[in-house]
Amino acid sequence: MLEDLGCTCYNPHTYRLEEGSHRGVNKAQLELKKDHDPKGLLNPGKMIAWENEHYEYDLSTHYPYEGLQSNNL
16 A cells, blocks of 8 residues: 555545545634634535534544555455
8 A cells, every 4th residue: 555655645536634645633724614614605515524523533443445445446
């Protein structure tokens, strides 16, 4: 896997920040969103952390379809 070699890999097939490139909750970004969009009206669903501040990225669930699991590539 490329990550084992030190490469950073992003998931271009997701619209959520935490699953695409951030790989977890960015607390500063979440606080900024809460300050500027307290009701969460802008880009709803874009941040998993909006509903789950303790979300942890899990590479084993990165690809939802079994055929796309990294160990099958």
